[in-house]
Structures are given as C-alpha cells and as structure tokens.
Amino acid sequence: MFSRRPRRSPCTRVDPPPGSVLVLSTDGLVEVPGTGLLDPVDALAARPAGAGDLEAEGLADVLVDDVRRGAHRGDDVAAPVLRAR
Numbered sequence: 001m002f003s004r005r006p007r008r009s010p011c012t013r014v015d016p017p018p019g020s021v022l023v024l025s026t027d028g029l030v031e032v033p034g035t036g037l038l039d040p041v042d043a044l045a046a047r048p049a050g051a052g053d054l055e056a057e058g059l060a061d062v063l064v065d066d067v068r069r070g071a072h073r074g075d076d077v078a079a080p081v082l083r084a085r
Helices: 038-050 056-068
Strands: 021-023 081-083
Touching: 021 038, 021 056, 038 056, 056 081
Parallel strands: none
Antiparallel strands: 021 081
16 A cells, blocks of 8 residues: 655665775675575675775676676676775
C-alpha cells in the first residue's frame, strides 16, 4: 500500500580520513563456486592496500580485472569505489 507521507530514512554522516577507501560490490566480486565467502571477502578487503595510491576509478578497474582473470566466475560484477580526499 502506498503512503502519501514520505518516509524519512535514518542518515549517518561519516568523515573518513583522507585516503580512506570505500568499496561496494555485488556478490559476483566475491563468490567463488565451491568455497566459502570469508577468504574471498578478506582478499577483497586487502586488495586496496596493495594497489597503492590509485584514484577510485583505477582501483575499481584493478578489482574488476582481478575477477575477469578468474574463469570460474560467471556472475555479474560491479565495484563502485570512493576514495576520500
């Protein structure tokens, strides 16, 4: 049922330190058939530190290219990346 009154969602402001990285992803970036999720998620979390000081777009390219090299994945992949300045 539709309401005529708009609902307000809670909002939280975050002020990350410069250089901080936020990576969002679809499940296709971390799911590997026949394995659990912890190892791929840990590997994804460690990847930005190993990519140096790439801008957000370059880091997103690195993350997606890592997945493209893995022939075992056929799911969709998206990795929006934000880097605080």
